[in-house]
Amino acid sequence: MKENKSEKPNRREFLLSCSKAIPLTGALFFPLSAARLLLAQESGDYDPTVHNYGMGIDIHKCIGCGRCAAACKTENNVPLEPHYFRTWVERYVLPSEGEALVDSPNGGIDGFPEMNEDIDTLRSFFVPKLCNHCTNAPCVQVCPVGATFITRDGVVLVDEKYCVGCRYCIQACPYGARFLHPEKKVADKCTFCYHRLAKGLLPACVEVCPTQARVFGEVGQQSSPLRRFLRFNDVIVLKSSLNTLPKVYYAGADGEVR
Amino acid sequence: MKAPKFPQQVISLAIIFAILLGGLIAARILLVPKSFGKYGHYRADAADEVASLDIKYAGYKACLECHDDIYVIKEKSNHRGLSCEVCHGAAAKHIEAPDEFVPDAPRGRGYCPLCHGYNPSRPTGFPQIITLQHNPGKPCMTCHNPHNPLLPHSPEECSACHREIASQKRVSHHSSLPCEKCHTVPARHTTDPRSALPKKPTTREFCGGCHDKNAASPKEIPRIELASHGGRYLCWECHYPHHPEAK
Numbered sequence: 001m002k003e004n005k006s007e008k009p010n011r012r013e014f015l016l017s018c019s020k021a022i023p024l025t026g027a028l029f030f031p032l033s034a035a036r037l038l039l040a041q042e043s044g045d046y047d048p049t050v051h052n053y054g055m056g057i058d059i060h061k062c063i064g065c066g067r068c069a070a071a072c073k074t075e076n077n078v079p080l081e082p083h084y085f086r087t088w089v090e091r092y093v094l095p096s097e098g099e100a101l102v103d104s105p106n107g108g109i110d111g112f113p114e115m116n117e118d119i120d121t122l123r124s125f126f127v128p129k130l131c132n133h134c135t136n137a138p139c140v141q142v143c144p145v146g147a148t149f150i151t152r153d154g155v156v157l158v159d160e161k162y163c164v165g166c167r168y169c170i171q172a173c174p175y176g177a178r179f180l181h182p183e184k185k186v187a188d189k190c191t192f193c194y195h196r197l198a199k200g201l202l203p204a205c206v207e208v209c210p211t212q213a214r215v216f217g218e219v220g221q222q223s224s225p226l227r228r229f230l231r232f233n234d235v236i237v238l239k240s241s242l243n244t245l246p247k248v249y250y251a252g253a254d255g256e257v258r
Numbered sequence: 259m260k261a262p263k264f265p266q267q268v269i270s271l272a273i274i275f276a277i278l279l280g281g282l283i284a285a286r287i288l289l290v291p292k293s294f295g296k297y298g299h300y301r302a303d304a305a306d307e308v309a310s311l312d313i314k315y316a317g318y319k320a321c322l323e324c325h326d327d328i329y330v331i332k333e334k335s336n337h338r339g340l341s342c343e344v345c346h347g348a349a350a351k352h353i354e355a356p357d358e359f360v361p362d363a364p365r366g367r368g369y370c371p372l373c374h375g376y377n378p379s380r381p382t383g384f385p386q387i388i389t390l391q392h393n394p395g396k397p398c399m400t401c402h403n404p405h406n407p408l409l410p411h412s413p414e415e416c417s418a419c420h421r422e423i424a425s426q427k428r429v430s431h432h433s434s435l436p437c438e439k440c441h442t443v444p445a446r447h448t449t450d451p452r453s454a455l456p457k458k459p460t461t462r463e464f465c466g467g468c469h470d471k472n473a474a475s476p477k478e479i480p481r482i483e484l485a486s487h488g489g490r491y492l493c494w495e496c497h498y499p500h501h502p503e504a505k
Contacts (some may be wrong), residue, residue, distance in 0.1 A: 048305070063377075064377060067372070071343075074314050152305075195311035197309075
Protein backbone atom coordinates (compact mmCIF):
# COMPACT_ATOMS: atom_id res chain seq x y z
CA MET A 1 0.00 0.00 0.00
CA LYS A 2 2.72 2.43 0.90
CA GLU A 3 4.65 1.80 -2.27
CA ASN A 4 1.48 2.34 -4.27
CA LYS A 5 0.86 5.71 -2.67
CA SER A 6 4.26 7.06 -3.54
CA GLU A 7 3.99 6.05 -7.22
CA LYS A 8 0.37 7.00 -8.04
CA PRO A 9 -1.27 10.28 -6.97
CA ASN A 10 -4.22 9.76 -4.66
CA ARG A 11 -7.65 11.00 -5.63
CA ARG A 12 -7.29 14.41 -3.95
CA GLU A 13 -3.98 15.17 -5.63
CA PHE A 14 -5.30 14.02 -8.98
CA LEU A 15 -8.41 16.22 -8.80
CA LEU A 16 -6.33 19.20 -7.71
CA SER A 17 -4.00 18.86 -10.65
CA CYS A 18 -6.97 18.45 -12.96
CA SER A 19 -8.53 21.69 -11.68
CA LYS A 20 -5.30 23.48 -12.51
CA ALA A 21 -5.43 22.12 -16.04
CA ILE A 22 -8.96 23.40 -16.76
CA PRO A 23 -8.15 27.12 -16.92
CA LEU A 24 -5.00 26.27 -18.83
CA THR A 25 -6.84 24.40 -21.59
CA GLY A 26 -9.50 27.08 -21.57
CA ALA A 27 -6.83 29.73 -21.99
CA LEU A 28 -5.47 27.76 -24.91
CA PHE A 29 -8.74 27.23 -26.75
CA PHE A 30 -10.83 30.28 -25.96
CA PRO A 31 -8.75 32.81 -27.91
CA LEU A 32 -8.93 30.53 -30.94
CA SER A 33 -12.70 30.21 -30.96
CA ALA A 34 -13.23 33.84 -30.01
CA ALA A 35 -10.86 35.00 -32.71
CA ARG A 36 -12.67 32.84 -35.26
CA LEU A 37 -16.05 34.26 -34.28
CA LEU A 38 -14.79 37.83 -34.38
CA LEU A 39 -13.09 37.29 -37.71
CA ALA A 40 -16.25 35.85 -39.20
CA GLN A 41 -18.27 38.80 -37.96
CA GLU A 42 -15.82 41.43 -39.12
CA SER A 43 -15.21 40.11 -42.59
CA GLY A 44 -18.97 39.52 -43.05
CA ASP A 45 -18.18 36.03 -44.25
CA TYR A 46 -21.10 33.83 -45.05
CA ASP A 47 -21.26 30.91 -42.64
CA PRO A 48 -23.29 28.08 -44.18
CA THR A 49 -23.36 25.94 -41.05
CA VAL A 50 -25.82 28.18 -39.20
CA HIS A 51 -28.45 28.04 -41.97
CA ASN A 52 -31.03 25.50 -43.06
CA TYR A 53 -33.19 27.04 -45.74
CA GLY A 54 -36.77 26.26 -46.66
CA MET A 55 -39.73 27.89 -48.40
CA GLY A 56 -43.38 28.27 -47.56
CA ILE A 57 -46.04 28.72 -50.27
CA ASP A 58 -49.52 30.00 -49.49
CA ILE A 59 -51.81 28.71 -52.21
CA HIS A 60 -54.63 31.02 -51.08
CA LYS A 61 -52.46 33.99 -51.96
CA CYS A 62 -51.14 32.88 -55.35
CA ILE A 63 -52.79 34.84 -58.17
CA GLY A 64 -51.06 32.90 -60.93
CA CYS A 65 -49.37 35.94 -62.45
CA GLY A 66 -46.24 33.91 -63.23
CA ARG A 67 -43.88 36.72 -62.18
CA CYS A 68 -41.88 34.21 -60.10
CA ALA A 69 -41.23 31.98 -63.09
CA ALA A 70 -40.29 34.98 -65.26
CA ALA A 71 -37.95 36.44 -62.62
CA CYS A 72 -36.33 33.05 -62.09
CA LYS A 73 -35.52 32.76 -65.78
CA THR A 74 -33.95 36.22 -65.79
CA GLU A 75 -32.01 35.79 -62.58
CA ASN A 76 -30.60 32.37 -63.42
CA ASN A 77 -30.20 32.58 -67.21
CA VAL A 78 -32.63 29.72 -67.70
CA PRO A 79 -33.31 29.11 -71.43
CA LEU A 80 -36.39 31.09 -72.43
CA GLU A 81 -38.15 28.43 -74.46
CA PRO A 82 -40.89 26.45 -72.70
CA HIS A 83 -40.13 23.19 -70.89
CA TYR A 84 -37.12 24.66 -69.12
CA PHE A 85 -38.18 25.91 -65.71
CA ARG A 86 -36.60 26.10 -62.29
CA THR A 87 -39.93 27.27 -60.93
CA TRP A 88 -43.32 27.35 -62.60
CA VAL A 89 -46.99 27.89 -61.76
CA GLU A 90 -49.55 25.15 -62.26
CA ARG A 91 -53.28 25.72 -62.63
CA TYR A 92 -55.44 23.07 -61.02
CA VAL A 93 -59.00 22.67 -62.29
CA LEU A 94 -61.11 20.26 -60.28
CA PRO A 95 -64.05 19.00 -62.35
CA SER A 96 -67.17 17.77 -60.55
CA GLU A 97 -66.26 14.29 -61.72
CA GLY A 98 -62.92 12.71 -62.51
CA GLU A 99 -59.33 13.65 -61.91
CA ALA A 100 -57.93 17.13 -61.41
CA LEU A 101 -56.79 18.82 -64.62
CA VAL A 102 -53.39 20.49 -64.33
CA ASP A 103 -51.87 22.81 -66.89
CA SER A 104 -48.97 25.23 -66.92
CA PRO A 105 -48.63 26.91 -70.35
CA ASN A 106 -45.12 28.34 -70.52
CA GLY A 107 -44.91 28.01 -66.74
CA GLY A 108 -47.65 30.60 -66.34
CA ILE A 109 -45.34 33.39 -67.51
CA ASP A 110 -47.73 34.61 -70.23
CA GLY A 111 -50.87 34.07 -68.16
CA PHE A 112 -53.39 31.27 -68.49
CA PRO A 113 -55.90 30.73 -71.32
CA GLU A 114 -59.59 30.67 -70.49
CA MET A 115 -60.88 27.53 -68.86
CA ASN A 116 -62.69 24.93 -70.91
CA GLU A 117 -66.34 25.87 -70.46
CA ASP A 118 -67.58 22.36 -71.25
CA ILE A 119 -66.16 21.15 -67.95
CA ASP A 120 -68.33 21.48 -64.87
CA THR A 121 -65.71 23.03 -62.60
CA LEU A 122 -65.89 22.69 -58.83
CA ARG A 123 -62.82 24.66 -57.94
CA SER A 124 -59.71 26.10 -59.51
CA PHE A 125 -56.51 27.49 -58.04
CA PHE A 126 -52.80 27.99 -58.72
CA VAL A 127 -49.89 26.04 -57.27
CA PRO A 128 -46.34 27.33 -57.70
CA LYS A 129 -43.82 24.52 -57.99
CA LEU A 130 -40.06 24.32 -57.62
CA CYS A 131 -37.33 22.03 -56.33
CA ASN A 132 -38.38 20.89 -52.86
CA HIS A 133 -34.78 20.79 -51.58
CA CYS A 134 -35.46 17.47 -49.90
CA THR A 135 -33.53 16.56 -46.78
CA ASN A 136 -33.57 13.00 -48.07
CA ALA A 137 -33.12 13.79 -51.74
CA PRO A 138 -33.52 10.96 -54.26
CA CYS A 139 -31.57 12.92 -56.88
CA VAL A 140 -28.53 13.09 -54.61
CA GLN A 141 -28.75 9.37 -53.90
CA VAL A 142 -28.78 8.35 -57.54
CA CYS A 143 -26.06 10.65 -58.88
CA PRO A 144 -23.26 8.34 -59.92
CA VAL A 145 -20.50 10.96 -59.84
CA GLY A 146 -21.32 13.08 -56.81
CA ALA A 147 -22.32 16.04 -58.97
CA THR A 148 -25.53 16.75 -57.12
CA PHE A 149 -25.32 17.31 -53.41
CA ILE A 150 -26.84 18.95 -50.36
CA THR A 151 -24.85 21.93 -49.14
CA ARG A 152 -24.25 22.50 -45.46
CA ASP A 153 -27.06 25.07 -45.47
CA GLY A 154 -29.54 22.54 -46.79
CA VAL A 155 -29.74 23.52 -50.46
CA VAL A 156 -29.61 20.88 -53.19
CA LEU A 157 -27.15 22.02 -55.86
CA VAL A 158 -25.70 20.68 -59.10
CA ASP A 159 -21.95 20.80 -59.75
CA GLU A 160 -21.89 21.91 -63.39
CA LYS A 161 -18.30 20.86 -63.90
CA TYR A 162 -18.83 17.40 -62.46
CA CYS A 163 -22.19 16.51 -63.96
CA VAL A 164 -21.89 14.07 -66.84
CA GLY A 165 -25.47 14.66 -68.03
CA CYS A 166 -26.65 11.09 -67.47
CA ARG A 167 -30.18 12.26 -66.49
CA TYR A 168 -30.49 9.79 -63.60
CA CYS A 169 -31.42 12.62 -61.23
CA ILE A 170 -34.05 13.95 -63.65
CA GLN A 171 -35.66 10.51 -63.62
CA ALA A 172 -35.35 10.16 -59.86
CA CYS A 173 -36.92 13.50 -58.90
CA PRO A 174 -40.55 12.79 -57.97
CA TYR A 175 -41.44 16.48 -58.38
CA GLY A 176 -40.18 16.93 -61.95
CA ALA A 177 -38.05 19.82 -60.77
CA ARG A 178 -35.01 19.05 -62.91
CA PHE A 179 -34.20 19.40 -66.59
CA LEU A 180 -31.22 18.94 -68.83
CA HIS A 181 -29.80 22.33 -69.76
CA PRO A 182 -29.95 22.43 -73.56
CA GLU A 183 -26.64 24.27 -73.99
CA LYS A 184 -24.56 23.11 -71.06
CA LYS A 185 -25.85 19.51 -71.31
CA VAL A 186 -25.87 19.20 -67.54
CA ALA A 187 -28.72 18.78 -65.07
CA ASP A 188 -30.17 22.11 -63.96
CA LYS A 189 -32.59 23.02 -61.19
CA CYS A 190 -33.63 25.59 -58.61
CA THR A 191 -30.80 26.62 -56.30
CA PHE A 192 -32.98 28.74 -53.96
CA CYS A 193 -30.92 31.46 -55.73
CA TYR A 194 -27.88 30.32 -53.76
CA HIS A 195 -25.83 33.22 -55.15
CA ARG A 196 -28.36 35.67 -53.70
CA LEU A 197 -28.52 33.99 -50.29
CA ALA A 198 -24.76 34.34 -49.93
CA LYS A 199 -25.20 38.08 -50.49
CA GLY A 200 -28.00 38.36 -47.93
CA LEU A 201 -30.78 38.66 -50.53
CA LEU A 202 -33.98 36.67 -50.99
CA PRO A 203 -34.49 34.27 -53.89
CA ALA A 204 -35.71 36.14 -56.99
CA CYS A 205 -39.13 34.45 -56.98
CA VAL A 206 -39.73 35.50 -53.37
CA GLU A 207 -38.49 39.01 -54.10
CA VAL A 208 -40.96 39.58 -56.94
CA CYS A 209 -44.01 37.70 -55.67
CA PRO A 210 -46.63 40.49 -55.63
CA THR A 211 -48.86 38.88 -53.00
CA GLN A 212 -46.18 37.41 -50.73
CA ALA A 213 -47.46 33.94 -51.51
CA ARG A 214 -43.88 32.74 -51.13
CA VAL A 215 -42.13 32.94 -47.76
CA PHE A 216 -38.46 32.18 -47.42
CA GLY A 217 -36.41 31.54 -44.32
CA GLU A 218 -34.77 29.19 -41.90
CA VAL A 219 -36.38 25.89 -41.05
CA GLY A 220 -34.74 25.79 -37.64
CA GLN A 221 -34.82 29.33 -36.25
CA GLN A 222 -37.86 30.55 -34.33
CA SER A 223 -37.30 34.14 -35.44
CA SER A 224 -37.41 33.24 -39.13
CA PRO A 225 -40.43 34.24 -41.26
CA LEU A 226 -40.68 30.63 -42.37
CA ARG A 227 -41.08 29.37 -38.78
CA ARG A 228 -43.84 31.89 -38.32
CA PHE A 229 -45.46 30.66 -41.54
CA LEU A 230 -45.23 27.08 -40.29
CA ARG A 231 -46.70 27.96 -36.91
CA PHE A 232 -49.65 29.92 -38.26
CA ASN A 233 -50.63 27.61 -41.10
CA ASP A 234 -51.54 23.98 -41.53
CA VAL A 235 -48.93 22.97 -44.04
CA ILE A 236 -48.34 19.91 -46.17
CA VAL A 237 -45.36 18.76 -48.18
CA LEU A 238 -45.77 17.20 -51.60
CA LYS A 239 -45.71 13.40 -51.87
CA SER A 240 -44.92 12.94 -48.19
CA SER A 241 -45.37 9.18 -48.60
CA LEU A 242 -42.07 9.05 -50.47
CA ASN A 243 -40.20 10.11 -47.32
CA THR A 244 -38.09 12.62 -49.22
CA LEU A 245 -38.59 15.17 -46.38
CA PRO A 246 -39.09 18.22 -48.61
CA LYS A 247 -38.40 21.70 -47.30
CA VAL A 248 -40.99 23.47 -49.44
CA TYR A 249 -44.17 23.69 -47.39
CA TYR A 250 -47.61 24.36 -48.87
CA ALA A 251 -50.38 26.09 -46.93
CA GLY A 252 -53.98 25.99 -48.06
CA ALA A 253 -53.34 23.08 -50.40
CA ASP A 254 -56.36 21.20 -51.69
CA GLY A 255 -56.15 17.43 -51.20
CA GLU A 256 -55.81 17.08 -54.96
CA VAL A 257 -52.44 18.90 -55.05
CA ARG A 258 -49.66 16.48 -55.82
CA MET B 259 23.15 -12.10 -44.87
CA LYS B 260 21.80 -13.28 -48.13
CA ALA B 261 18.63 -11.61 -49.34
CA PRO B 262 15.75 -14.05 -49.63
CA LYS B 263 15.27 -15.12 -53.17
CA PHE B 264 11.86 -14.67 -54.76
CA PRO B 265 10.83 -16.53 -57.84
CA GLN B 266 10.97 -14.49 -61.03
CA GLN B 267 7.17 -14.58 -61.62
CA VAL B 268 6.48 -13.14 -58.14
CA ILE B 269 8.87 -10.25 -58.80
CA SER B 270 7.30 -9.39 -62.13
CA LEU B 271 3.81 -9.60 -60.58
CA ALA B 272 4.96 -7.33 -57.77
CA ILE B 273 6.27 -4.81 -60.29
CA ILE B 274 2.96 -4.83 -62.18
CA PHE B 275 1.05 -4.35 -58.93
CA ALA B 276 3.38 -1.55 -57.86
CA ILE B 277 2.84 0.23 -61.18
CA LEU B 278 -0.94 -0.20 -60.98
CA LEU B 279 -1.03 0.99 -57.37
CA GLY B 280 1.23 3.93 -58.17
CA GLY B 281 -0.93 4.77 -61.18
CA LEU B 282 -4.08 4.64 -59.07
CA ILE B 283 -2.59 6.90 -56.41
CA ALA B 284 -1.28 9.30 -59.04
CA ALA B 285 -4.66 9.33 -60.82
CA ARG B 286 -6.47 10.04 -57.56
CA ILE B 287 -4.11 12.89 -56.70
CA LEU B 288 -4.22 14.38 -60.20
CA LEU B 289 -7.86 13.82 -61.14
CA VAL B 290 -9.88 14.13 -57.93
CA PRO B 291 -10.32 17.84 -57.14
CA LYS B 292 -8.80 19.01 -53.90
CA SER B 293 -12.05 20.03 -52.30
CA PHE B 294 -13.84 16.77 -53.16
CA GLY B 295 -14.98 15.04 -50.00
CA LYS B 296 -14.32 18.02 -47.75
CA TYR B 297 -17.91 18.09 -46.48
CA GLY B 298 -19.32 15.00 -48.19
CA HIS B 299 -19.28 13.09 -51.44
CA TYR B 300 -19.08 16.20 -53.59
CA ARG B 301 -16.75 18.99 -54.65
CA ALA B 302 -16.98 21.60 -51.90
CA ASP B 303 -15.86 24.39 -54.26
CA ALA B 304 -18.96 23.82 -56.42
CA ALA B 305 -21.14 25.50 -53.78
CA ASP B 306 -18.82 28.52 -53.74
CA GLU B 307 -18.90 28.66 -57.54
CA VAL B 308 -22.70 28.81 -57.52
CA ALA B 309 -22.61 31.36 -54.69
CA SER B 310 -20.28 33.62 -56.66
CA LEU B 311 -22.66 34.05 -59.64
CA ASP B 312 -23.86 37.57 -60.41
CA ILE B 313 -27.25 38.78 -59.27
CA LYS B 314 -29.76 40.37 -61.66
CA TYR B 315 -32.45 41.49 -59.22
CA ALA B 316 -31.15 44.06 -56.75
CA GLY B 317 -33.97 43.74 -54.21
CA TYR B 318 -36.32 46.51 -53.09
CA LYS B 319 -34.00 47.65 -50.29
CA ALA B 320 -31.45 48.75 -52.88
CA CYS B 321 -34.13 50.73 -54.76
CA LEU B 322 -35.32 52.51 -51.66
CA GLU B 323 -31.88 53.92 -50.92
CA CYS B 324 -32.37 56.49 -53.69
CA HIS B 325 -36.09 56.31 -54.51
CA ASP B 326 -37.35 56.59 -50.96
CA ASP B 327 -39.91 59.22 -52.04
CA ILE B 328 -41.74 56.65 -54.15
CA TYR B 329 -41.31 53.98 -51.51
CA VAL B 330 -43.05 56.15 -48.90
CA ILE B 331 -46.07 56.61 -51.16
CA LYS B 332 -46.16 52.99 -52.24
CA GLU B 333 -45.99 51.58 -48.72
CA LYS B 334 -49.25 53.28 -47.82
CA SER B 335 -51.01 52.07 -50.94
CA ASN B 336 -52.53 48.79 -52.04
CA HIS B 337 -49.24 47.99 -53.75
CA ARG B 338 -47.31 47.89 -50.48
CA GLY B 339 -45.12 44.82 -50.33
CA LEU B 340 -44.86 44.79 -54.10
CA SER B 341 -41.20 44.84 -55.06
CA CYS B 342 -40.20 47.59 -57.52
CA GLU B 343 -38.64 45.04 -59.83
CA VAL B 344 -41.93 43.20 -60.38
CA CYS B 345 -42.91 45.92 -62.86
CA HIS B 346 -39.61 47.66 -63.60
CA GLY B 347 -37.66 44.46 -64.27
CA ALA B 348 -34.30 43.26 -62.98
CA ALA B 349 -32.31 46.33 -62.00
CA ALA B 350 -28.99 45.24 -60.47
CA LYS B 351 -27.29 46.85 -63.48
CA HIS B 352 -28.98 50.14 -62.59
CA ILE B 353 -27.40 50.04 -59.12
CA GLU B 354 -23.94 49.63 -60.67
CA ALA B 355 -24.35 52.21 -63.42
CA PRO B 356 -27.40 54.37 -62.68
CA ASP B 357 -27.11 56.47 -65.83
CA GLU B 358 -26.14 53.80 -68.34
CA PHE B 359 -28.91 51.36 -67.53
CA VAL B 360 -32.31 52.79 -66.73
CA PRO B 361 -35.01 50.26 -65.85
CA ASP B 362 -38.09 50.41 -68.03
CA ALA B 363 -41.69 50.37 -66.93
CA PRO B 364 -44.58 48.77 -68.79
CA ARG B 365 -46.89 51.55 -69.93
CA GLY B 366 -49.37 49.78 -72.17
CA ARG B 367 -52.39 47.66 -71.33
CA GLY B 368 -50.52 44.38 -71.55
CA TYR B 369 -48.75 44.11 -68.24
CA CYS B 370 -51.24 44.98 -65.48
CA PRO B 371 -53.75 42.29 -66.55
CA LEU B 372 -51.12 39.62 -65.81
CA CYS B 373 -52.21 40.17 -62.21
CA HIS B 374 -55.46 42.12 -62.55
CA GLY B 375 -57.08 40.52 -65.59
CA TYR B 376 -60.11 38.45 -64.61
CA ASN B 377 -59.25 34.81 -64.06
CA PRO B 378 -61.67 32.52 -62.20
CA SER B 379 -58.74 30.58 -60.70
CA ARG B 380 -57.55 33.65 -58.80
CA PRO B 381 -58.41 34.00 -55.13
CA THR B 382 -61.78 35.66 -54.49
CA GLY B 383 -61.44 39.32 -53.58
CA PHE B 384 -58.30 39.98 -55.60
CA PRO B 385 -59.06 43.11 -57.68
CA GLN B 386 -59.64 42.04 -61.28
CA ILE B 387 -61.09 43.56 -64.43
CA ILE B 388 -62.38 42.17 -67.67
CA THR B 389 -59.85 43.69 -70.05
CA LEU B 390 -62.15 43.77 -73.07
CA GLN B 391 -64.82 45.72 -71.24
CA HIS B 392 -62.78 47.89 -68.90
CA ASN B 393 -62.13 51.17 -70.79
CA PRO B 394 -60.88 49.42 -73.93
CA GLY B 395 -57.84 50.97 -75.56
CA LYS B 396 -56.89 53.19 -72.64
CA PRO B 397 -53.52 52.54 -70.98
CA CYS B 398 -54.07 51.66 -67.29
CA MET B 399 -51.86 54.55 -66.18
CA THR B 400 -54.28 57.13 -67.60
CA CYS B 401 -56.54 56.55 -64.60
CA HIS B 402 -54.48 54.50 -62.10
CA ASN B 403 -51.17 55.50 -60.52
CA PRO B 404 -49.25 52.24 -60.16
CA HIS B 405 -47.37 53.54 -57.11
CA ASN B 406 -50.64 54.39 -55.41
CA PRO B 407 -53.32 52.34 -57.13
CA LEU B 408 -56.67 53.43 -55.80
CA LEU B 409 -59.87 53.42 -57.77
CA PRO B 410 -59.33 56.57 -59.86
CA HIS B 411 -62.62 58.32 -58.98
CA SER B 412 -66.17 57.20 -58.55
CA PRO B 413 -67.83 56.98 -61.96
CA GLU B 414 -70.01 59.91 -62.94
CA GLU B 415 -72.00 58.18 -65.64
CA CYS B 416 -73.75 54.85 -65.46
CA SER B 417 -72.13 53.89 -68.78
CA ALA B 418 -68.70 53.67 -67.07
CA CYS B 419 -69.74 50.28 -65.72
CA HIS B 420 -72.93 49.42 -67.62
CA ARG B 421 -71.40 49.92 -71.02
CA GLU B 422 -73.38 47.26 -72.85
CA ILE B 423 -76.71 48.56 -71.60
CA ALA B 424 -75.73 52.14 -72.40
CA SER B 425 -74.70 51.31 -75.96
CA GLN B 426 -77.94 49.44 -76.57
CA LYS B 427 -80.08 52.18 -75.10
CA ARG B 428 -78.27 54.80 -77.19
CA VAL B 429 -79.64 53.38 -80.45
CA SER B 430 -83.10 52.59 -79.08
CA HIS B 431 -86.31 54.60 -78.86
CA HIS B 432 -85.47 55.14 -75.19
CA SER B 433 -82.18 56.90 -76.02
CA SER B 434 -83.36 60.25 -74.68
CA LEU B 435 -84.35 58.85 -71.28
CA PRO B 436 -81.85 59.19 -68.44
CA CYS B 437 -81.29 56.00 -66.40
CA GLU B 438 -82.80 57.73 -63.38
CA LYS B 439 -86.15 57.99 -65.19
CA CYS B 440 -86.76 54.32 -64.32
CA HIS B 441 -84.04 53.48 -61.75
CA THR B 442 -83.56 55.21 -58.43
CA VAL B 443 -79.82 55.06 -57.76
CA PRO B 444 -78.59 55.29 -54.16
CA ALA B 445 -75.56 57.59 -53.83
CA ARG B 446 -73.53 54.74 -52.36
CA HIS B 447 -73.94 52.67 -55.53
CA THR B 448 -71.16 54.60 -57.28
CA THR B 449 -68.57 53.88 -54.58
CA ASP B 450 -69.73 50.51 -53.28
CA PRO B 451 -71.88 49.08 -56.08
CA ARG B 452 -72.90 45.74 -54.61
CA SER B 453 -73.91 46.97 -51.17
CA ALA B 454 -76.45 49.45 -52.54
CA LEU B 455 -78.23 48.30 -55.68
CA PRO B 456 -80.42 50.62 -57.78
CA LYS B 457 -84.18 50.06 -57.75
CA LYS B 458 -86.11 48.86 -60.77
CA PRO B 459 -89.79 49.47 -61.64
CA THR B 460 -92.01 46.77 -60.24
CA THR B 461 -95.46 47.45 -61.68
CA ARG B 462 -97.20 47.70 -65.06
CA GLU B 463 -98.49 51.11 -64.03
CA PHE B 464 -94.96 52.50 -64.12
CA CYS B 465 -94.70 51.95 -67.89
CA GLY B 466 -98.31 52.95 -68.21
CA GLY B 467 -97.32 56.38 -66.91
CA CYS B 468 -96.10 57.14 -70.45
CA HIS B 469 -97.59 54.40 -72.63
CA ASP B 470 -101.19 54.16 -71.41
CA LYS B 471 -103.63 55.73 -73.85
CA ASN B 472 -104.81 58.15 -71.19
CA ALA B 473 -101.30 59.10 -70.02
CA ALA B 474 -100.35 62.77 -70.02
CA SER B 475 -97.26 62.39 -72.24
CA PRO B 476 -96.13 63.52 -75.72
CA LYS B 477 -98.31 62.30 -78.60
CA GLU B 478 -95.52 60.47 -80.50
CA ILE B 479 -95.17 57.88 -77.73
CA PRO B 480 -96.76 54.55 -78.65
CA ARG B 481 -99.94 53.87 -76.68
CA ILE B 482 -101.63 50.75 -75.39
CA GLU B 483 -104.73 49.94 -73.40
CA LEU B 484 -103.04 49.11 -70.09
CA ALA B 485 -106.01 47.21 -68.72
CA SER B 486 -106.26 44.80 -71.68
CA HIS B 487 -102.74 44.77 -73.25
CA GLY B 488 -100.64 41.70 -72.42
CA GLY B 489 -102.97 40.31 -69.79
CA ARG B 490 -101.30 39.60 -66.51
CA TYR B 491 -97.74 39.82 -67.84
CA LEU B 492 -95.38 42.54 -66.67
CA CYS B 493 -94.23 44.86 -69.46
CA TRP B 494 -90.53 43.84 -69.34
CA GLU B 495 -91.40 40.18 -69.68
CA CYS B 496 -92.09 40.88 -73.39
CA HIS B 497 -90.38 44.24 -74.05
CA TYR B 498 -86.75 44.87 -73.17
CA PRO B 499 -86.86 48.43 -71.78
CA HIS B 500 -83.26 49.22 -72.78
CA HIS B 501 -84.09 48.39 -76.39
CA PRO B 502 -87.86 48.31 -76.90
CA GLU B 503 -88.71 46.90 -80.33
CA ALA B 504 -92.22 48.28 -80.75
CA LYS B 505 -92.70 51.46 -82.76
